Amino acid sequence: MGVTIRDVAKAAGVSITTVSRVLNQYTDVNPKTRQKVLKVIEQMGYQPNSVARSLVKNRTQTVGLVVSDLSKYRSGHHFMFDVLCGINDRAQELGYDLVLFSTTPTAQKKTTYMDFVKQRRVDGVVMMGIRLDDPYTHEVVEASIPSVLIDVPLTSKTCSYVMTDNVKGAKMAVEHLINLGHRQIGFVNGHDQAAVSKERLTGYIQALEGAGLSYHPDYVYYGNFEQEDGAQGVRCLKQRHPEISAVFFASDLMAIGGIKYIQSSGGQVPRDLSIVGFDDISLASLMQPALTTIRQMRYEMGRAAVETLLRMLENGETGRGMILPPELVLRETTEPFAK
Amino acid sequence: MGVTIRDVAKAAGVSITTVSRVLNQYTDVNPKTRQKVLKVIEQMGYQPNSVARSLVKNRTQTVGLVVSDLSKYRSGHHFMFDVLCGINDRAQELGYDLVLFSTTPTAQKKTTYMDFVKQRRVDGVVMMGIRLDDPYTHEVVEASIPSVLIDVPLTSKTCSYVMTDNVKGAKMAVEHLINLGHRQIGFVNGHDQAAVSKERLTGYIQALEGAGLSYHPDYVYYGNFEQEDGAQGVRCLKQRHPEISAVFFASDLMAIGGIKYIQSSGGQVPRDLSIVGFDDISLASLMQPALTTIRQMRYEMGRAAVETLLRMLENGETGRGMILPPELVLRETTEPFAK
């Protein structure tokens, strides 16, 4: 079927070795020979078989993208898709292909993470959507193959991570609220098995304390990043603490849930509650009112992930963390506190 | 580094072939031998090297997902992500891995579509986001490797397609409007290099004619599926034909643009204009007012694509089209025509 290096060699009247040499940009080839070989390659439409090449070089020029249960977090596409684009673009620029692998937490799955890596022989892996308590996490960090974690701050010799400065992001959000005069500020956080949740809580507390306000653990609600959790969060918070005049949400989706809840119970945003989200998903600017939020540089996170991965892979650099800056995007869901 | 089949054979005191046999579920192996081999495999943590296997079998157990310019259509994630999930899930169930490949229309790209296929040796390909006038399209259809196109109704011996019944979907949308008493119905379509645009136009016309209404080509605006196109479309349509009381959009994103435009110019939906979208992206239900639209079964489209792909691949079936049913989702952007 396909034309092999042998066919090319024969047609060009040279040895396989020579063809291999021109293929791999070796310099010690007679210019005339090189031209001839190149022409034959062109004519025959020859493409080197990367499978064979991988076998002998023990490198596949592929990076695995491991996502924890892709389909379950269907709403996670707001975040993941952009990261994926960044990963894909940068990988392609650097000559690597991306192979997807979505793990299913349900243990019944046959192939585990390491199996995947060992079988597919991917050269490196970037992981996203995993939780701290995910069984894979440890496996990955300790593996000999380089890896990059998105939003999980763990490093090892072969493991790096990329994430937004969540402490700062949360702080920016809450300080914005404080600057508007709010004093009773609630926080609808994500689940506590996400590193980002811990960081955002830290930022929330820092902002409060920086302004001389005290931190009430009771002002914090833990959800699961989904829209319903936001609605639920506002309901609980407002019920127990009617004095709350503003709420910071650990995700735009939850913030939207919160807004919907207020609206459906006859209230208005920001009149009855000032709201700040996190992520700046496309929905944020389309909402009515448009959502004030903390933007994450998702596409850049993807690019950065591949960047550090290949640096470990090709330059033998050791694992490290990369922190990207957040940005406060002012829109319409916050207003000055009116006593 | 890795433990090979040879190591296992030696440790188990059998030949390589025997190990290979138990690996590949051959039955002609002595149960006791099999057990012994299995135990050694287990102990040594052996994983067959799929690269080597691919080389000899000339099959990689991977399917390529080719997306035309992934990053450019960042707003396309609403549609693509779900399809991708479907593809990924079904592929994994059937023992295939997914490798991503995003083409860039800018010809400066080195690797073309066929290069990718020949180099990576993917067993089959599903394509999405391509246009009829895309240079790749023809290449794919005629290729010897099986392929499935999403939303491009072309078939060949090795090429199938999967799409929603767009004629029917558009018809349902417009008939809904007609049933509400609307007679002057505009249509903001997608660009005309998308097969779905042609089909939706057909459905639009059929619905009108079915109700004895005449079709005015001037009531149709062509956009590019993006939000701004929707705004622009409504602006033009209303300006030239103020009598229009309802508009059908070929995508939710455009419909949202239309709604935004009406609202920003002091109008209200559906009071001043009844609107029906297409896709049912997550935004649709979150909008204010919530968008009435035609739902596409995106996840199922992905699954179906892999399904037919592997049927061609493994059973030698010939290319065919798969049409999935649309569904009218009634929400808040339409109301009876009030003269």
Added chain:
DNA sequence: CTGTTAGCGCATTCAC
């Protein structure tokens, strides 16, 4: 039931 042999397509010594 099991082992021996011969490649799959390529990169890489090592000679010439």
Added chain:
DNA sequence: GTGAATGCGCTAACAG
């Protein structure tokens, strides 16, 4: 500069 071997890890005849 170039070519003849060797082997990457595995499957698939072909014998026994």
